[in-house]
Amino acid sequence: MTAVAEKTTGEPPARKGRWIDHWEPEDPAFWERTGKRIAWKNLAFSVFAEHLGFNVWILNSMIVAFLGDVGFNFSIGQTFWLLILPNLVGSTLRIPYTFAIPRFGGRAWTTISASLLAIPCVMLIFAVSNAPTATSAGTPYWFFLLTAAALGFGGGNFSSSMTNISFFFPEGKKGLALGLNAAGGNIGVAVTQLLVPIVISLGTGINLAYAGIMWLPVIVISGLCSWFFMDSLTSAKPDGxxxxxxxxxxxxxxxxxxxxxxxxxxxxxxxxFPTLIKETFVDFKGFVALAFLGALIGSISRPFGGWLADKIGGAKITMWNFIAQAVFTVSVLVAVDIDSFALFFMSFIALFVLTGIGNGSTYRMIPMIFAAQTRAKVFKDGGDLELALKAAKRQAGAVLGIVGACGAFGGVLINLSFKFSLESTGTLTAGLAVIAAYFVACTAVTWWCYLRKSFAIQRAPSLAYADV
Incomplete structure (x- = not known):
């Protein structure tokens, strides 16, 4: 398709495999004529696939809470390793998943990554279908570990999806788009934690295999939708x-x-969260079924964080958000100390809201920081600002992959903190204290790097980091 064809049909030039070669979202005429429609279409199917990734990634959060009910008796340490491994593998995969975008294109890689989710689902079905009996030891623990690692496939989807979608939207709308994309994925956690307790209870007794079976048809639908309806951008290349x-x-x-x-x-x-409820407040283990509320509220609040960052500034929102996270972590600690489940549950809900807002504001800061650095460099040394900003976009896309991987690895650290705290002291106090201290450190770093006026003006004279 030629440039003339674009003017007559309203479609950007494309080549075989639904690759779009000409994409100028910063051009208002191009955006209104055709860019907006294509961008939102790709966002919709990206959200679907990423949502499914989180559905599968988080499965063990509910499975381990019910393993004891079907005969698998694992220790606290063994239980937490089944929670840690999906985090670890998912965070590690985020870097290569981002590199897959320029190699395969957003359309093809979304199809591939969605289809791969069938592997851990089948493994999970096998693992939980062989419970211990009087004559059989059941599925060995090592296979549960292997299944937990395979569930990490779902965690890799986030970075490739966010990197891909970041190229479809203009800077002024990127915060909302990335927030919606991430929230649509994050809410998959809540959907799984809501549906799994219901589905596994269908029929007689508890059938954990249903937790894997339920996602197989959805995986097929997601793969087909990605292949037939999504596009790939030539410019979406966070290269080496x-x-x-x-x-x-x-x-x-x-x-x-x-x-x-x-x-x-x-x-x-x-x-x-589900395991903490079950282990810390034994009399309230029935409330495990309500654990989905935390992830649901945290997911819904994520676009709000991106919107606030667009309006007020990501650094300001992020700093105050970390202060609040530290406060409510201490509140959880107090709840454990005084044995108050109500305070424990509500404090965790508040933490989920804050993590959602912080997710949106921090992710929005990344392209703004690189744009600020680029403008400062051109302001000082000269050069073509338009070309420099395009390079900054590619670098920001690479950063999204790196930062996304590191963020997912934070889930490993959180669960390691809880594991060692429960194993060594029998309570969550030590783990919560470490987490609260980290939030305080994040507050200080945010202020030091982005909100000190003298530092901001020195580093970016044409656009202070205080505006990031």
Missing amino acids: ESYGVALRNNQTWVMAFLYIGTFGSFIGFSFA
Whole structure:
């Protein structure tokens, strides 16, 4: 399709495989004529696939809470390893998943990554269908560990999806788009935690295999939708050079540190919350079925964080959000100390809200930081600002992958904190104290790097980081 064809049909030029070569979302005429429709279509199917990824990734959060009811008796340490491994594998896969976008294109890779989710679902069905009996030891623990690792496939989808979608939207609408994309994925945690207790209870007794079976037809539908309706952008290439620049940029690691405190907390708390209820408040273990409320509220609040960042500034929202996270973590600690389930549950709900807002605000800061750095460099040394900003977009795409991986790894740290705290002291006090201290450190880092006026003006004279 030629440039003339674009003017007559309203479609951007494309090549075989639904690749779009010409994409200018910053051009108002292009955006209104055709860009907006294509961008929102791809966002819709991206949300569907990413949502499914989270559905599968979080499965063990509910499975481990019911393993004892069907005859699998694992220790606290063994239980938490089944929660830690999906986090660990999911965070590790986020880097190669981001690199897959330029290699395969957003359309093809979304199809592939969605289809791969069938593997852990089948493994889970087998694992929980062989419970211990008087004559059989049942599925060995090592296979549960392998299944937990395979569930991590779902965690990799986030970075590739966010990187891909970031190229479809103009800067002024990117905060909302990324927030919706991430929230649509994050809410998959709540959907799984809501539906699994219901589905596994259908019929007689508890059938954990249903937790894997229920997602298989959805995986097929998601793969087909991605293949037939999504597009790939030639410009969506956070290439190796961009990654090299991003890895050498101190701001990449500052944002990774902060994202551990937001998304790492969200996914870490989501994995642990049902087990924490069951282990810490035995008399209230029936409330495990309500654990989905935390992830649901945290997911819904994520776009709000992106919107606030667009209106007020990501750094300001992020700093005050970390202060509130520290306060409510201490509130959870107090609840455990005085044995108040009501305070424990409500404090965790507040934490989920805050992690959602922080997820939106920190992710929105990334492209703004790189744009600010680029403008400052051109302001000082000269050069073509338009070309420099395009390079900054590619670097920001690479940073999204790095930061997303580090944030997911935060879920590992959260669950390790709870594991060692429960194993060594029998309570959550030590683990919660460490987490609260991390939030305080995140508050200080945010202020130091982005809100000190003298520092901001020195580093970016044409656009202070205080506006990030």
